[in-house]
Amino acid sequence: MQPRVDLISLGVRSVEASRSFYADGLGWRIHREVPGEVVFIQANHGLILSLWDAARMQAEAGTSAPAGVPCITLSHNLASTAEVDWVMAEAEAAGATIVAAPKTQPWGGYTGYFADPDGFRWEVAYNPTWAVDDAGRVSL
């Protein structure tokens, strides 16, 4: 597994309140959004910051984060479903807690979740619409 973060998801109580703060308050440009569900903002070369309704975010992983563990996920994107399976097995062998075995998601991706020794969650994902150009601009 390569050390790489492609997407940072913050689970937020109100997508509208977050949108207002980041886009209207700080003036950050929105890359893409599903109103009331999620806002994507490009946050560095090949990096997306996602402000995601916390309940929907936890539903996708299938379980809520344990008490005291942040509603945040760092995503690691791969080029195929087979690579997702392989990396999830590698993480488990390294001692990760498997939060959710990989499965196809309603949005078309194939994702699994593991937690590190502190419970911080990683999403291991094949996202067929994810692309990064030479300048670091993400398409998703």
Add this chain to the structure above:
Amino acid sequence: MQPRVDLISLGVRSVEASRSFYADGLGWRIHREVPGEVVFIQANHGLILSLWDAARMQAEAGTSAPAGVPCITLSHNLASTAEVDWVMAEAEAAGATIVAAPKTQPWGGYTGYFADPDGFRWEVAYNPTWAVDDAGRVSL
């Protein structure tokens, strides 16, 4: 303020346990470390993942994260102390909670902290040793 994350800090209970998981288990290369305090891993173009002793991390911000709020910080780096002051004022005007006013840190940087509407913490930082080359490699 530009939308940009330069560094993701995870507050960990044991730096040794995190190091073992990420470096030995997942095979991730360590960029730089202070044994028992912090491990830095390059995690994308111009992006560092920091596994930081949670107590030290919270001490630098001056206050612990409220219950239920993740011990995680997203860092936004700037080119001068004046820019840090300006961006912290901009964040406050946008409705951010000021966690810590900017000050010079023992490691030589000048940093302030604010929290977004969900309590997620941002570090606004001038780090005189931070540099990113054209290939995205970080020096710190």
